[in-house]
Amino acid sequence: MKLFFHLLAKLPLRFLYVLGDFFYFLAYYIIGYRREVVWQNLRNSFPEKSEKELKTIQKQFYRGLIEVFVETLKVLAISPQELERRVQIRDLEKLTQRLAEGKTVLVYVAHLFNWEWLSLICNLKQTYPLYFVYQPLSNPFFDKLMLEIRTRFGAKPLKMQNVLKDVLQNHTESRIVAFLADQSPAGTEKDHWTTFLNQDTAFFAGVEKIATKLGLPVLFGGVRKLQRGYYELYFEEIYHPQQQPNSAITETYVRLLEKQIQETPPNWLWSHKRWKKKRNF
Secondary structure: OHHHHHHHHOOOHHHHHHHHHHHHHHHHHHHOOOHHHHHHHHHHHOOOOOHHHHHHHHHHHHHHHHHHHHHHHHOOOOOHHHHHHHEEEEOHHHHHHHHOOOOOEEEEEOOEOOOHHHHHHHHHHOOOOEEEEEOOOOOHHHHHHHHHHHOOOOOEEEEHHHHHHHHHHHOOOOOEEEEEOOOOOOOOOOOEEEEEOOEEEEEOOHHHHHHHHHOOOEEEEEEEEEEOOEEEEEEEEEEOOOOOOOOOHHHHHHHHHHHHHHHOHHHEOOOOOOOOOOOOO
16 A cells, blocks of 8 residues: 555646545545534634635635645655745744754644645755654554655654653754644643634643743744645744743734634634533633
8 A cells, every 4th residue: 555655646746636626526525524523613613604605615625635635645756846846935034043042942833734744845944853743643554654754854753742851851952843733632721721713722731831941932833825736834933932931822822823714714624623622620
């Protein structure tokens, strides 16, 4: 099966998009992959929108999701030059200036299309080491495949359960540690609860605790889809220990993420069961 995916990845993206259009029809109209989850999430997040508007967003989301799938697969064969042509980076100096200070920089990212290309392009465009925090997949084959994809241009994996120990030991090393921080946390009293997209929502508070304890800068890495297969990555500073000593790091991230989702609603991972946990303390 691994050989099959590698051969498929050698096909031009324009052909993979044709296959993607077929899988979009299959996923949305035939299988209905998590369609009720997506619909409920959209309806709760945008109560002001009409059913027609929400249906349009829903269909655009599924098209985008399949595009992310084929673009992620393409990483197995894409050249650095083609990836650099397809992903622009704005405000990279905001990141590199903090890295030059001689400390680990924590970067919040989210499931905004195409999140899989972000660490890849960032690793190509600057020289500092990049670590991405991840949870191993339950399927060993796909876990190994995704690690191959995500590490292709030199990024290094860092398991979630090892993050705190790793950063404590290595926080004086100039490097990037990237967190996909819009997933549901475990659900404890340590979570950060806030109103997000009109709903009571929990977020990981770990990044904020690490940053304030060790005095590490924090940035938000956002992504905008320019057109099919072309993206713009941008950075915004959330926290610097010398300039914003009392910054509400997690809440600032939530507001930046919410703003981008509201600007481009189809481009977030609506199929994730984001609100399955309720506040009970």
